[in-house]
Amino acid sequence: MTSTPELNGHGGDHVVAAAAAHGADVMWTLSGAHVFPVYDAAVGGRETVTAHDPSQTGPVRIVDVRHEATAAFAAEATGKLTRRPGFAVVTAGPGVTNTVSALTSAWFNGSPMVVLGGRSPAGRWGQGALQELDHPPLVAPVTKSAVTVSEPERVGAELDRAFVTAATAHRGPTFVDIPMDVLFSHARGPAATGALPAGTTPDAAAVSGVAELLAGAERPVVVLGGDVWADGADVVARDVVTELELPVIANGMGRGVLPRGHDCLVTRARSAAFAGADLVVVVGAPLDFRLGYGVFGSPPARVVHIADSAEQLATHVELAGSAAGDLSAILRGLSDAYATAPSRDHRPWTRELRERHEAAVAADGAELESDADPIHPGRIYGELLPRLADDAVVIGDGGDFVSFAGRYVEPMAPGNWLDPGPYGCLGTGLGYAMAARVARPDSQVALLMGDGAAAFSLMDVDSLVRHNLPVVMVVGNNSAWGLEKHPMRFLYGYDVAADLRPTRYDEVVGALGGAGETITRPGDIGAALDRAFAANVPYLVNVMTDPEAAYPRSTTGV
Secondary structure (H helix, E strand, O other), rough: OOOOOOOEEEEHHHHHHHHHHHOEEEEEEEEOOOHHHHHHHHHHHHHOOOEEEOOOOOOEEOOOOEEEEEEHHHHHHHHHHOOOEEEEEOOOOOOHHHHHHHHHHHHHHHOEEEEEEEEEOOOHHHOOOOOOOOHHHHHHHHEEEEEEOOHHHHHHHHHHHEEEEEEEEOOOOOEEEEEEEHHOOOOEEOOOOOOOOOOOOOHHHHHHHHHHHOOOOOOEEEOOOOHHHOOHHHHHHHHHHHHHOHHHHHHHHOOOOOOOOOOOOHHHHHHHHHHHEEEEEEEOOOOOOHHHHOOOOOOOOEEEEEEHHHOOOOOOOOOOOEEEEHHHHHHHHHHHHHHHOOOOOHHHHHHHHHHHHHHHHEEEHHHHHHOOOOEEEEHHHHHHHHHHOOOOOOEEEEEEHHHHHHHOOOOOOOOOOOOOOOOOOOHHHHHHHHHHHHOOOOOEEEEEEHHHHHHHHHHHHHHHHHHHOOOOEEEEEOOOOHHHHHHHHHHHOOOOOOOOOOHHHHHHEEEEOOOEEEEOHHHHHHHHHHHHHHHHHOEEEEEEEOOOOOOOOOOOOO
16 A cells, blocks of 8 residues: 655745645745745745855745735746746735736636645734735635644645646646745645646537537537636647638737638738627637637527536627537547538538738738837837747736737737737736746736826736846837726716826836837837847837827627
8 A cells, every 4th residue: 555755844944845746847936934944945944045055956946026016927927838836925915916907817817726825823923923924825716725724733735736737627727825823834744746636527418519510510619718728738729620621719828829821810800700700619718808808700600619617608698509528528529420420511611711811911011011200109019929939938027008919910829929818907017927937937028008008017027027027028119098087978978087007117127137229210120129139138229100090999898
């Protein structure tokens, strides 16, 4: 009989061993005494760190930041990029509450991450110790689990459980806090194995039913969402839609599953596709405001929803079919069943949408090459796109400026596009960029920010500098909250609380140890980007853009 492996050490040892077992080799944090034992374990003890040699030789790399929100957003982005739970460690009280927006973003995005919070000593509970707060009730609504560990011998097991829960479909954030006296205590407990349960086997009849619907459609459209990437189904999805010649619209981190130029990619023909479809198959994305709440065309097309877990299937709209479980298994089963079903020829429809897509891309030239003064935001992307490598990680943090990025930037591979997602939380940028630079050390990292969003997290350029994490930042600076300014004008004929100053964000970056420049002429953008990518330091290109150049959006999100 095989005995369960055990670990003997203080609470930090158990925490770090569990994180390492699950492949979390980076800890995003802001220092706090409540969690000192976790740092001690991460660096391997006092003998590895001296006043003259602060190098870390332990099992987990510590990356400390200037705001807990950045640490948590970096953990979320790590989960998105690596498809393993990211890991953030924060101190008690405000340390935890500063992570709530990132936890909520991860909840909406289905991003696997674990946040460990410090907690006031159990032996002092109720007496008013520093930062005494019962955290789990605050974060429970936006996490898959939120627990307090009260016994030293249970620390490793509870951290193991948190990582497993975060990584199991449907993925998302988990939270654990540990009282300070418990975390400092030594105990013997079970060692984490890092083992994850297998994906849920889909119902074969449900998959066959979806295949029959698809085979019978004359004008099908497939939407590939972020869970296709998160569930590791990106290769299978690409192969299946290519084999069946299905028109595809990419959503969220589903972008790049079909590379730019693929014959089945019709994202830029989205309006025509949804208006004319007789069947829409949504895979790995919620039927939320980004997809018209699941109503496509008039009369509405039939809708099929495919999700990684049953609780993710839409209940607010009538579905013609659905399937839940391991997405790779569903897609393989769908392909097999389709091969034996009587099918209609939808290839002319696919070709029509692809032609519309290509026409829309060609029409972009006017904005991408614009010489307008003030600068049209599209010109920035006209200069950026030819400078992006195929493996570049592109990050959006903003409103209108990032909406233009969503139109123009088409990744060549999945996992290379990060945006805030349906929660729409600004301030993700610096945390996402740090995570991308650490997870993809050999790739370009381009962070695109509106000037409003930039101010949420720009002080963490200090963290990029301290940890030698070069990132190219581009700010589309229209000196306004553009996403609010123009709709308010439309509704009321005027706007308030929407104007900003033409701030020199490049000088902020320079003061923090990076570099940058401000651009006011369209012809100067390209050379500035060349300098940014060659600089090997955090570099910000602050482009002053036309405040009247609003993104022509078709949805308000309500």
